[in-house]
Amino acid sequence: MSDHMSPAALPARVLNRADVRAALQCHDFGEVFKLARQWGGISFVKIADACGIKPERVGKLARGEGAVTSYEKITRIADALAVPGHLVGLAPRPWEQAQPVPESARQQERSPVAPEASSAVGVSRPSGAAGADQEGDDVQRRTFLAATGLTGVAGMLPEGSSGTRLGQREVDCLRARSSRLRRLDDVLGGVDTRHVYRAELDATVRLMRCGSYSETTGKQLLTVVAEQAQQAGWAAFDAGDQREASLLYRRAYGAARDAGNAALEGNALAFLAYQQVSSTGSGVATAVASCRAAGPDVPPTVRGLLYERRAWAHARAGEAVETERALAQAEAALGSNADTAGPEWASWVDARELQIMKGRCWAELRRPLRAVPELEAALADFDDAHARDKALYLSWLAHAYLDAGEVEQSAKAIGRAIGLSAGVGSVRPRQRVRTFLTRLHPHRHSEAVAEVLHRAV
Template sequence: MSARMSPIALPPHVLDRPEVQAVLRCHDFGKVFKLARQWGGISFVKIADACDIKPERVGRLARGEGAITTYEKITRIADALAIPGHLVGLAPRPWEPTQPDALPQGERSFPSSGPEPRATGVSRRGAGAKADREGDDVERRRFLAASGLAGIVGVLPEQNAGSRLGHREVAQLRLRSSRLRRLDDVLGGADTRHIYRTELDGTVRLMRHASYSEATGRLLLSVVSELAQQAGWAAFDAGDQREATTLYRRAYEAAREAGDRALEGNSLAFLAYQQVSSTASGVATAMESCRTAGSDVPPTVRGLLHERRAWAHARAGEAKETEAALAQAEEALSGGFDHPGPEWASWVDGRELQIMKGRCWAELRRPLRAVPELETALADFDDAQARDKALYLSWLAHAYLDAGEVEQSAKVIGRAIDLSAGVGSVRPRQRIQTFLTRLHPHRSLEPVADVLHRAG
């Protein structure tokens, strides 16, 4: 029996109540269960059975103890109680008669805080288990964005004037920053920019209303720099270049005041990356980022800065300089590490370098060097990191086309189109559209015609 016809479904007069809709949007299912019993006459035992939750846990949730945060469980509850998907941050459920376009204004299934994240006109054709899995991945990403990341993001504690901050509070702020940074692996800037900016502004307010030693102040400024970099990256990813520039410069000033050379260099590297993504040359800024950081920063930081310098050289068409920068990045990452370095650079490793090599050689129209690097690095790259994988596949598609492998390039860009669906980032869309323009002269070939048709 479908959830829509289920005997325990919440009656329409219950779902229509504003207080019920409010707790649903907050994923406060304990209150939902209490209201279901009070106004719908549904016992906790029936709720437990239908939602596949132990009866004692239903009771605890109803008393305000604990929370439901997993995508799978929230989906199960929505279907068991016939709760429309838009009320809990899900796509319309299969049993819902109303399509998303028919929803009232303000009740769209997946609100976005930034530009439209899909590649223009992109749709998927075909069926089967693979398409189902891809649909699930898209819905999971949208669910995370629409639900406000419940259970991950908390409000910074208010500080009374004169409150004292020490190393423990700094450690807590760094832990929050680390957790939030991981969201960028699976969500785009359009979904996360407001979260990172809120965390940055809250940390600055915390510093303003508290007291601390000079040493603690420098540590706090380093946290501010990290947060400003992450907020700037999200703004850049969402397509707001002016805000990104402002935040990167803010990050640079905070790092300089803190005396944190690694973060100073990284702030400049972010600016260089942004510059080369437009019509400006970022070579000078990228070189300055390496000089600013110096040779004493941790290997992962050196590797990251030289990688971004290599990218700036590649975009400028400077093959010799590109190869030299890549060699310096490889040297930094291949030696033994005396210490792991900052958490914000911990993702820089051998595979990241291999991807950057492939991107650089693709940009320099050296497909024989680009294709092996990208193919190897992407062989087991997780589809959950959809934005990054779609972007990397776009460079692989360019490399295949430069090598004359037109059909293979069409196949690769088709995969990038699939992955980019539902990603809150303007960058995959931009790169896909650029590549489709290159592919258009080959539209007489069936694989090309197919992917162009899919792209609308």
């Protein structure tokens, strides 16, 4: 047998070693981490992501520095590495009590560290997250959320079943659950939610692989997959994993196209354009393609969403005329009297959302006299519970104030953004703050600016 084991086969080989079994009973996971990297080619970053601990902490444990004593972390590590409960002083893990399943499915479900086998809809496992979680409560919260997601739709089928007939009931259940989980994004960042959304997507893929269904039901299931892939992609983007986000958006586009859902097809491209603008350059061509793919017959909220994201792509490209045209098209769509009900995933698009986008676009185009009133009005009663989004919007307000020469107001706005972004599981507010502080630094002799710069250290 080759010394270089595939990651999917890793747990069985590791746990067959007497010395590793002894180490596990002492909660010395460092030896297992070392063997995972040596035999399975699994990076410490990937192990850290699956186990919910910092990459540097994994490295220290592998060097024999420290030990894991937290019950929550031991539970998370045991489930990630498929460690039987009795080896670490836990009750039998849920996967130990499952009925026998095919080997490919067993490898996929028992070890989140290992890459997923290829599936019919082409969804792969996420790579390591950029930016590790904080220790303590944040990790426990993420552990709880991940457990909630993993016990979801996978339970709709008996373990190991095949050929189970799926119909409208299962589709409705999947949609309702996805709708509930989507609301997590209102108050949590992608670092907290990406594992939940990805687990839900993977469970739906397994459901489709195991079951049978009519062509109509198949298209409905593909629509669910497209929605879930978009949500998982958004969470990956928010967590800073651009490669995973791009992959998921493209998978969502393929699923939506196969399902014949023009609205989701356009939205997948709009997501991709938004990511391109934020990370790789111009996303104008993709944003234009998103509006073309959706066509004129999609619901008003969808048209509004696509055109406002197109406006953002134009603004980032410095195209003021095209920006204003796209914003007008978004406003016309949202103000239309069309009685077509929009999809739930676009229900958050409303007049205030458009007002915020207007302010962001004009701030990006260095038009503070147009940006400030829009952002101030939209943020006047914006709930702090939506900390990530409010921090981001305040950062654009800070830019606009500084362009207008209002240094103290600018410092005040970015100070509020710093306070709101503390502890938020998203890389984007912190990136925006860091970028803006370089602009604010020349004004450090101002008392208001000096205070903000001190807080940001």
